[in-house]
Amino acid sequence: MEQEPDIFDRMAAQAAGVEASPLLSKEELPALSAKAFEAQNPSQTPSNVRQALQFLLAHGWLESAVKPKLFGLVAAHTTLLDALLEPLDLRVVVDDVRGLAFLAVVPGYAGDDTDESEQDDWTHPLMKRQRLTLEQSLLLALLRREFLQREQESGTGAVVRVTVDSLLPQLETYLGSTGSDMQERKRLGQLLENLRTHGMVTEVDAQDCITIRPMIVHLLNPENLQTLLLRLREVAEQGSAAKPEGTP
Incomplete structure (x- = not known):
């Protein structure tokens, strides 16, 4: 005698919009249900x-x-x-x-x-925290200041381009001079390349300029700037404590 479909077969058949039939096996009913569900519920995301x-x-x-x-x-x-x-x-x-x-x-x-x-030590599986050195963070802060100043002059949304040469004296003010123009330019070039990989600036173009990307405003927010300022103060205090007494 052919066995009547059990309750699970009838539920699956109902979800599929068909009548339960002894001719449908238990393996066929779930597959039929899935096909009917896909037909009735196409992707809603264009x-x-x-x-x-x-x-x-x-x-x-x-x-x-x-x-x-x-x-x-x-x-x-x-x-x-x-x-x-x-x-x-x-x-x-x-x-x-x-x-x-x-x-x-x-x-x-x-x-x-x-x-x-x-x-x-937290990292999101898809969004890892970006770790920058003190020098990279300092240059990022200088570029952010430049970006906001240009926006005040030309309006928010303006394209901000700066020359590499204009950044050299600003960086030297905080990091000091190496005594070699070639070394200082190489240092700046390496820092800019690192920031470029983070999407903060474009690569240096034929006019020796870079474009500061608007992402810089969101990455370096006021909280991050405050953290950078505290770190710079710590470094300055450590440098002063390491100097022998009587030296300027």
């Missing part, structure tokens, strides 16, 4: 929005000057993108005025169940 999200996940940020269409999609679908990123503890930040969009870790991700020592 392909162009998926492309924009994939670009953000691959690069971390994008500028309207370089990717205008993708930036427009991100700016128009921020709520949808935030919902898609929620399981990853990420969100999208859009700076409409400067034409910048970037990924950020949601507030409180690392601070709820970890102590201070664990937070110092």
